[in-house]
Amino acid sequence: MRPQESVAKYDSEARLYTNYAIKQIKTICKSFGPRPVGSEAETKAQEYMKKELETSCDTVTREEYKCSDKAFMAWVPLGAVLILLANIAFTFGLPVVSIVLAGLELFFIVTEFIFYLPVLDIFFPKKTSGNVIGVRKATGETKKRIIIAGHTDSAFEWTYTYHGGHFAVLGIILTAVLALLLNIGGGIYAVIAVGANNGIVWQGDNLALKIIAVITYVTIPVMGAAVMFCNYGRPVMGANDDLSGCFVSAAVQKFLSANDIRFENTEVVCALCGGEEAGLRGTKAYMKAHADEFKNEKDVQTIFLAFDTVREHEFMAIYDKDMTGVVKNDTRVAKLLQKAAKNVGYDVPIKAIELGSTDAAAASQAGVAAAAFTAMDPSPARYYHTRLDTEDNLDPKTIEIGLKIALEAVYMFDEQGI
Numbered sequence: 001m002r003p004q005e006s007v008a009k010y011d012s013e014a015r016l017y018t019n020y021a022i023k024q025i026k027t028i029c030k031s032f033g034p035r036p037v038g039s040e041a042e043t044k045a046q047e048y049m050k051k052e053l054e055t056s057c058d059t060v061t062r063e064e065y066k067c068s069d070k071a072f073m074a075w076v077p078l079g080a081v082l083i084l085l086a087n088i089a090f091t092f093g094l095p096v097v098s099i100v101l102a103g104l105e106l107f108f109i110v111t112e113f114i115f116y117l118p119v120l121d122i123f124f125p126k127k128t129s130g131n132v133i134g135v136r137k138a139t140g141e142t143k144k145r146i147i148i149a150g151h152t153d154s155a156f157e158w159t160y161t162y163h164g165g166h167f168a169v170l171g172i173i174l175t176a177v178l179a180l181l182l183n184i185g186g187g188i189y190a191v192i193a194v195g196a197n198n199g200i201v202w203q204g205d206n207l208a209l210k211i212i213a214v215i216t217y218v219t220i221p222v223m224g225a226a227v228m229f230c231n232y233g234r235p236v237m238g239a240n241d242d243l244s245g246c247f248v249s250a251a252v253q254k255f256l257s258a259n260d261i262r263f264e265n266t267e268v269v270c271a272l273c274g275g276e277e278a279g280l281r282g283t284k285a286y287m288k289a290h291a292d293e294f295k296n297e298k299d300v301q302t303i304f305l306a307f308d309t310v311r312e313h314e315f316m317a318i319y320d321k322d323m324t325g326v327v328k329n330d331t332r333v334a335k336l337l338q339k340a341a342k343n344v345g346y347d348v349p350i351k352a353i354e355l356g357s358t359d360a361a362a363a364s365q366a367g368v369a370a371a372a373f374t375a376m377d378p379s380p381a382r383y384y385h386t387r388l389d390t391e392d393n394l395d396p397k398t399i400e401i402g403l404k405i406a407l408e409a410v411y412m413f414d415e416q417g418i
Helices: 011-034 040-053 072-091 097-115 159-163 165-193 208-225 239-258 281-289 291-296 331-344 361-366 396-416
Strands: 061-068 127-136 145-152 157-158 230-235 264-274 303-310 316-320 351-354 367-377
Touching: 011 040, 011 239, 011 281, 011 396, 040 061, 040 239, 061 367, 072 097, 072 230, 072 331, 072 351, 097 165, 127 239, 127 281, 127 361, 145 239, 145 281, 145 361, 145 396, 157 159, 165 208, 208 396, 239 264, 239 303, 239 361, 239 396, 264 281, 264 396, 281 291, 303 331, 303 361, 303 396, 316 331, 316 361, 331 351, 331 367, 331 396, 361 367, 367 396
Parallel strands: 145 264, 145 303, 303 367, 316 351
Antiparallel strands: 061 127, 127 264, 157 230, 316 367
């Protein structure tokens, strides 16, 4: 059975709960404002969400965990400083030091950004965040569980996404890559050509080293600007990223409750997780807290659907490769979402995330079958992680499409699993 077959005037009902989602997003934004992970605003917003879910779920809990709000993105300003120091070391005739500094930055990029490992967390104070989990139980024995997730926290503003957009961000990334290659490659060349024990790389008439040094000077202003890439003094509202995902998930529960719909063997879970912007910390904590439940219940098939930034339907995508392509999501779940979208009337491609990650990656790493749905210009959009991501910048049509896809996926999963 499809959702429109179980509810009279389905399109009107879907629009009703789209409006519900939009109203709730606006309420959160106006009442609590920006919500960095572990902030008082995030806590109050989650408490509000918990009360709201209690009207449609059988059980609602808020599960606390601790994480840093700034450690994850700290690799960007730290990396910019390391590259600047590597440039100085290279031009002052210390190629080994240049290699070490650039290599350290490469290490932070790989661990923090590529694999989302909490390498820098030990240097930052921890704050208390939480995950709000609303469960709508099956009427009989639970044999399937579908978790629809969004993240409650909002990001700190990305300075150059706001002030320069796509080209400014791309320029900083490419300059950083160039500087890394120059310092590591140039440093190795200097050691070979001039000698590691030679104090001045300029000894002799080595034109190649002079050219490399000049180019490193060109990268210095850009790397200096990159120190301010993330504005920790300005958290953003996060209406689209990701209150839209949160309330698509909450609207599913509201729709099922209002229409007195329960599945005989399928449990429907709304997971509103904190800390996505801090390196997927909330979903990681959720997966850890429920590891025994998800792994030991051999007869309960569990899937995780991350809905993140439901804003631009022309850029809808389903991700079966996550965390900059290094984490494999579940192809079966991705195809379930794709078929759900097809039933709603949209051909949504299955893709790999080029840069960044979604909460689906944390679920996949924990062994739970997962995939992600997003609807955002990946270039990225001008509002992404900027002050433009407000309640006035929502797109009702895209949110309605997202809700219909989520509902379709729930019904399909109940009927056939993956």
